[in-house]
Amino acid sequence: MTEVLYEIVEHDGGWAYKVGDVISETFETHDEALAAAKSAAARQELPGDTTDIEYEDERGRWHEETAPGDDRPHTDVVDR
Incomplete structure (x- = not known):
């Protein structure tokens, strides 16, 4: 399973x-950025609909696949 890390950083x-x-939009406070990261991470784990997808690879070849709606990554928020 894929893991996606959301890291809290100082920015702008x-x-x-x-x-x-x-990098996300800039938030005024650390707590606002942390809350936004937790919300985004939670939404990314939600299942969706199974759908057929097409994409072109770096060599210009087209591929067709079925993307299962329950194939979601594990997410984690890192706050150092």
């Missing part, structure tokens, strides 16, 4: 959460 004069190289 305030606080944000970071997932990989992507």
Whole structure:
């Protein structure tokens, strides 16, 4: 199972959460950023609908797959 980490970081004069190289909007306080990260992490674990998807890989080849709605990552919020 995939794991997605939400990390609380100082950003642009305030606080944000970071997932990989992507940083959220800036929040005024640490507690606001932490609450937003916990909310986003919880929503990401919610199951959805099973659906067919198509995507193009880096070599320009197209692929078709079925994405099961219950195949959600485990998430965790890291606050150092």
